[in-house]
Amino acid sequence: MVSADDRDGLLRTFSAFSEIGAKNGGLHRLTGTPADGAARSLLTSSFQERGYTVARDAVGNLFGFVLPPGEQPTILLGSxxxxxxxxxxFxxxxxxxxxLWAARVLEPKIRSGELPxxxxxxxxxxxxxARFQPSVLGSSVFTGRIPVQAALGATDSRGATLGESLTGIDALGTDEVPLPSAxxxxxxEQGGVLEREGVDIGIVEGAWGALKLDVQVTGLQTHTGPPPMAERVDALYATALLITAVRDMGLGQPDGRLHTTVGSLRITPESPNCTPSEVRTKVELRSDDPTILTASRTEFDMVLAEIGRVTGASLEVSAESLRETTRMWPEGPEILERAATGCQLSSRRMKTVxxxxxxxxxxxxxxxxFFLPSVGGQTHNCREMTEDRDLVNGLSVMVKAVETLGEAFASSPDDDGNPAS
Ligand SMILES: [Zn+2]
Structure with missing residues (x-):
């Protein structure tokens, strides 16, 4: 689908980016660090080499536009x-x-107006x-879901703010970039489904929901020596029961449709000679089915009450947030399927966890x-791997999907310049 030059160029560019913050065959490139700054510089110079208009907004999202942004509708590609x-x-x-390479391949058709x-x-x-919470912060500010000042005020574990850190690597700008048309x-993929089934492209039609719960477990601090076992109210023991109960909730749901994790513990006073008086912990429940999430939230309250009864500790949810199950733009999967078929690649629809x-x-x-296969489903570690062939497939499908969108625009764009739907 793509030329041999574009294929080689894509892989070469991928290697060049991979050298920035390289560690053990993987990457250690946290937001706002010098490595992040170096990766942004390489992207900026890649934009400039092609004569793109570079824009940086107030939270450091970095854009390159093939044509100077104006009145015309824009398709935005990225990650x-x-x-x-x-x-x-990966x-x-x-x-x-x-x-970046899809834009490069499509440039002539954009500049000539063949793609409208x-x-x-x-x-x-x-x-x-990782360093600053919450995740997906840049896109959340861009879409108006999080105020920019709140985002820039997020702090890392040492108290440095996102704003200071991005200023330190010269990543912030003042450009006001409008929402694109698509x-x-x-x-x-970050999972093993595509590899296991031998499918080239995963087309995401929706997303699992996630319920995130901060739980505070309160017991009584005492000496680890003299007090009799039966009289102790040990917050860490109560938390241990919570961890196993949360795991059992996930395992107990048929068809693997509930994923449950306890991912963080803060123990007070954390002395080998005291029973812990307090543990703060973060629990996550994920499902593709809102009914399962609602039911598991109710079950979770029962679990907390039961552990409290058995241990004498108090277990309370101190904060919670819900990311609801979502459905992608309904026209999208069909466009992506046509693109994959046009590239002689197999595809299947899936949901992202x-x-x-x-x-x-x-x-x-x-x-x-859309997703490309992850070898062994490995992710968030240095063993993460996607084959060259699949990276090239990704480029082919992205190019084809943009061309397919072009046809949708040409047939009947609506008044806002959105693709026909
Ligand atoms: Zn990611």
Whole structure:
């Protein structure tokens, strides 16, 4: 589908980005660090080499537009260049590098007007939520879901703010970039379904919901020696029961439709000679079915009450947030299927369990997301791997999908310049 030159160029560009923040064959490139700054610089110079208009907004989202942005509708392609600590090379970076090369392949058709829109490439700030929370922060600010000042005020574990850190790598700008007419992202699957089934392309039609709960477990601090076992109210023991109960909730749901995790513990006073008086913990429940999430939330309250009864500790949900199950732009999967078929590639529809910038963009504009196979389903570690062949397939499908969108625009764009629906 793509020429041998474009194939080689894509892989070369991918290698060049992979050297920035490289660690153990993976990447350690946290938001707002010098490595993040270097990756942004390479992307900026890649834009400038092609004569694109570069724009940076107030939260550091970095854009390159094939034509100077104006009145014409724009299709935006992109993902993120930040990584997890000791993360992989493919999460996020794949989507930015493929977007960059898709723009390059499509440039002549954009400049000649054969495709009736402008094309932009974006690197979203702080998708990973590793150093600064929450995740998908740049796209959330861009779509107006989080105020920019609140985002810039987010602090890392040492108290440095996102704003200071992005200023330190000269990533902030003042450009006001309008919403595009449509958004398209390619990402690695981060699961093993495509590889297991021998399918080339995963077409995301919706996303699992996630319920995130902060739980405070309160017991009584005492000496680890003299007090009799039966009289102790040990907050860490109560938390241990909570961890096993949460895991059992996930395992007990038929067909693997509930994923449950306890991912964080803060123990007070954390002395080997005291029973802990308090544990703060973060629990996550994920499902593709809102009914399962609602039922598991009710079950969770019962679990907390039962552990409280058995241990004497008090277990309370101190904060919670729900990311609802979502459905992508309904026209998107068909466009992506046509694109995959046009490239002689197999595809299947699926739902994403992980969050992505495309889900955030989907709340504001028609958005599409597709996946490439992850070897062994490995992700968020240095063993993350997607084969060269699949990266090239991603480029072919992205190019084809943009061309297919072009046909939709040409047939009957609506008054806002959105593709026909
Ligand atoms: Zn990602």
């Amino acid at each position: 993120h260049l930040d990584s997890q600590p000791d993360g992989g090379r 999460d996020g970076q794949t989507g930015v590098v493929i977007a 829109f402008n094309l932009g490439v974006v690197n979203w700030t702080n998708e990973e939520g 958004y398209l992202e390619v990402h690695v 992980a969050g992505h910038d495309a889900l955030v963009m989907n709340t504001a504009v028609p958005s599409m997301l």
